[in-house]
Amino acid sequence: MSGNNDRKGPKEPRWLGPVAPSRVALIPPISAARWLLVLVAAAGIYFFHGFLVPVLAALVIGFASWPLYRELLRRTGGNTTIAASLAIIFILAFLIVPIGIAISYTIGEVRQWIIWAAEVNRFGAPPPAWITGLPWVGEWLGIQWVQHVGSPGAVGELIQIVSGANIGNIYRAIVAAGDGAFHLVLTLLFMLIALFFVYRDGGSFSEQIDLLGERILPTRWERISRVVPRTISSTVTGQTLIAIGEGIVLGIAYWIAGVPSPVTLGVLTGLMALIPGGAPLSFSLISFYLVANGAYFAGGGLFLWGTVELFIVDKTLRPRLVGGPIKLPFLPTFFGLVGGVSTMGFLGLFIGPVLMALLVSIWREWIREVKMAEVTEAETVEMPKGPATSPELPPDLPVVRKVSSP
Template sequence: MPSLSALLPWLFVAGLALLLQHFLGALAWAALLAIITWPLHQGLQRRGWPRAVAAAALVLALVMAFVAPSIFLFNTLSAELSSVERILARLNATGVPAPEWLTRLPLVAKPVLAWWQEHLAVPGGLNAQLQSIAGGLAPHLTSTVGTLGPTILANALYLFLALLTLFVLFVEGPAVIRYVDRAGMRVSAEYYPVLRRLLPLSVRGTALGLCSVALLEGVVLGIAYMVAGAPAPALLGVVTGYMALIPGGAPLSFTVVSLFLLGSGNPGPALGLFCWGCFELFLVDKFVRPKLIGHRVDLPFLAVLFGLLGGVSTIGVLGLFVGPFLMAVLFWWLRGGKVEAVIETREDEMTV
């Protein structure tokens, strides 16, 4: 049996994890952001920036990277909502005519058309249906709103702690690295150097793949929305880009827009948009994303794909980074478990 002195460090780690369980997510995001942006921090320091100034500039840049697009979205959305409100008011006053393609649906055309003519095609019918839906959702909305305030405050606190931790990691980076290296070498002097090398490579590769693909899908699908005649294509493109950061977000976006076009009486553009979105999604998820993420640690695209899907399905968004890292460790072990199996890279990319 292991001695008590050998168990004490692990008991201490378990107790510390239990104590900080509500803040582990904020600490993990701070560590990931520090690993991803560490080469930028080093580059600013080489240009003569003081360490604290470089840290503050990078934290501010990260905040603006999310705040600026959010402000654009809110401003654009407010303008689009006023247009939607005018359209709904006009349709409510005149009634919503049944789309022509509805008559061609097999089996369900007659009952669906009869319901439509009775409830939506008459003046005031749209307003009655919206009120009925809102009344049915009211209890759920009330309970959701009751917990919305505390949830927003808690997430704001976690975001503040993550950014504060990120700033401290930038400023005290060399000391933190020494502590982590010392602890890692004490746990496993054989495997820690390889893990230390694989971690930044896989994390930065994942970040590069996710951000590049999100930008690509936002631009490509935004142009497709414009060609298909969807309203506010720029806004929809930005929303799709944000959604593309999450697995399944991009297909959900272009499917909703396709359904909107179909319901608006444009089956041709709707079908074309959906087919183009599926084709673009196939290319991105099967070739582009795995190539961007896996090339830094020499992973095959199936390993990257299953690492992404398995990670996000198990531990959420953090799994997008944990999954490829674990796959990188697995393939390093399968290739013989030698340090030489980790691909060479520049020193500023390798250093955490």
């Protein structure tokens, strides 16, 4: 009896108070789950926003190279780990080889500049003809060259003056450059790690995204889920093809115009073509160099050729290649490129047009729904409003009347 009394006796109060299962919840369970999901997503974005750029870069590369990866996956017998590892090796080779060539070329150029500066500092050098031939400022620049560069020992004195007065700024610039290089290496490393898992688990993850998207947007998800990958793939492919084409076409124009090192300048122009305004800046500077050297016809012809080629590319090829199935017009394409570069750097070249393509797609979807609603309303208004008549029944069929419910 005492044992029963002990079991039925008063217990310790709960930490959050007594449980009342018969009471109605203040927040419905579905709303609570949604808000909890939003809070968890916000916390994840806050803590992992530093990895946003490498993850987006991995997604862009993964979407653009997915057809090639599927072929590689087929050749490896469906083993996703081996296929993803081979894809990462190929991408590393694709990145390291051009970067290594560029670094070796830069080191060679810097060495030549250092040798030239040492010879000028020892023996002096007259101002180049293209500097003195510049209109309006050529004579003044020639005098400045003789005073600060051309006379023996002038280069050494100039270096001592600049380094002595700005030693702190030089030190901070070196530290900032080292920090930027280290950050770039880390970003590249995280991008490759994320890209490996995009390749290996991309198929199953896309199925989960499709399942969730069909629950959120049941009528539009199929169209949106097909637009995004095709848009990213076409944007990356289109930008790359345009850059290669402009580099080749303008490189040939440099060779015809007699510009020194046309191959190198063509490669640099192709790289600059990835950036909005890079290609016109490149051929404008080279045209100005030709005019300054007295080759007025070659400089003017090169500038005219570059302007016509740029007009054709921006008005016809770029809107068709960039944006994929959306077929972005010129203005949204331009805004997507410039806005993407200004906010996300080099990666924005591909993210910006994709976002603009999604905005244009949503806008066109809304316009289509509005037009369909207007057509439906017009058809409803045009229907005759006479008294409703029951359809005539064949004479051999009996008329059945339904009894209305009370």
